Amino acid sequence: MKGVSTIHRMGGGLLLLVILLTPFIMLWLGKPFWLDIFTRLVILAIAASSLSLLLSVAGLASFGHAAYIGLGAYAVGIPVYYETYGGAPWLASYSGWWHLLLGVSVCALFALVTGAISLRTKGVHFIMITMAFSQMILYLLVGLEEFGGDDGLSVDLRSDFSLPDLSLPSAESFGFPSLNLPSLNLPPVNLPPVSLPPVSLEEPWVFYLVCFALLLLVLFIVSKVKHSHFGRVLQAARQNEQRVRALGINPYRYRLLVFVVAGVFAGLSGFLFANYAYFVSPSMVEWTRSGELMFMVILGGVSSLLGPVVGASVFVLLEHFLSRLTVFWHLPFGLLLLMVVLFGRGGIIGMLKRDSQQ
């Protein structure tokens, strides 16, 4: 068994490495657009991982997870809109720190309130209620005419993470070109133009690496949560709630906390999405998006840490290839979903595990 789990760990590391490097290799092969696809893949993997924290650890099938993506995205869109076109000075800003703070607090608050209500129920009720609350956010965003309503809002530039006080002056302002020191009669030193590498999210490669680093961070926290006391209580409550209660632990507060954490992570992916697409719209919150997220988690396999990453990868790549083949690509997609649910127990990782254990 130990050997098998080492293989899995190595396989997981390999998978992440492949995801990290593929766009660079593709660039080398002259296909730079793969960076775009993989950025989307990584962002969706973050969202799917946050959902799997709810689903696989706590056993909470939230079908309204897209709401948090929307909230996180609008927490970028609205401040940038105000900063660009004026209005609401307390909200307006290009600062990424502010966008993150806003997105995280709004998502946490929304998760706290809706979680407090929906966690009072179980099973189908819970599924439908989370769905209904996300629909509420959808209609709220559609109702916000100022921010484009149905049509959404374009985000003019990516969140700015430079700290104004610490920002390094450019090489020119240090006066590097005047270094030829003519008084010493030395031949002029032709310094190459020195400039700092542009650490800005506007740079697609930097943005991709930031997304990837955040994915690693989320995966790390999810795995820590899974093996913590907190995570064990959640898993125990998922398997047998009565026993946990008999031990004097009320799972409600644990579930509420994990609901908030998952909401914040999904909000983080929404923050990245707004920056990725330069666009936010209510369609990000449609329940079918939540359904797709759920599909990624199930497709990859619920029981494993990297299941959602596998699911998101397969989802994004399939979508890419199928939609190039035909406009009717939802048909094979729907069939695949049906097949996975009816026949593929444990998702892709589950199938791989079964193979390696035989």
Add this chain to the structure above:
Amino acid sequence: MDWVLVLTQALNGLQLGILLFLLSAGLTLTFGIMDLINLAHASFFMLGAFVCAWATLYFDSFLIGIVCAVLGTALLAFVVEKSVISHLYVRDHLDQLLATFGLILIADTGVHLIWGPAGLAIPLPEPLQGQVRMGELVVPAYRLLIIGVGLFIAASLYWLVNKTRAGMLIRAGASNRQMLSTLGINVQLLFTSVFILGAVLAGLGGLLIAPITEASIGMGNDIIITAFVVIIIGGIGSIKGAFVAALLIGFIDTFGRAFLDSIFALFMSVDAAETAAPAVSAILVYLLMALVLVWRPQGLFPPKLR
């Protein structure tokens, strides 16, 4: 207060409520009896509308269109139940949700393949195009027809469930299906019939609204969530609850959209009211759901425990 306007909106609310009831009756029945949560219910809503539109245009008769749509959705429901749904009864709710989500994708693309990406409008027959005058109140005749047909269907459903042998089986199935099958009742047949009944009701809802909105791809995908809210508020599994909650939501949603800005204007500036009202009225239904859940997590009329 302008009473003509209030009455007009009341009729609109009634119409929306009836439409929601047609959708949620099937949802709540299939959940109560088969313990099945079926997103693809939205697809039957859409398919009813499309088949009706196609047949109405082809045979040049709305009546034939309706008959075709009812038969068509029944047939499709039979095929879907036998091929997919019947395997899902023993699965957990998440599996059911995902599989029926897959069915929605297939149905939406299927309609796209057959009828193209644009919607289909249903031309109404001459007598239904007019308006009915009741004193100062002027109502389109077709809207009255929707309300009349909807109430008739609700009454028939009440009669079917409470007064007939089939209804007795449905109620028995909802309270204890194992006992039912021990007594020698063909439970599989019951399940299939209830599924078809629910699908036909959804299809009727779709074809009734289609002459107003036209049949379009994914037309059921938003209203299905409102139907979920209806059965959550009403109590999942209860037809009576679905009826009460559907009308409640129909009225609240319609009145909220129509009058909330004037109500808000009573205690805030007109500008602020006009900004806030659309956003608040859009989420009114969900606020109601949240309130009901805080007060009664099992809904207003939860079915009796098994």
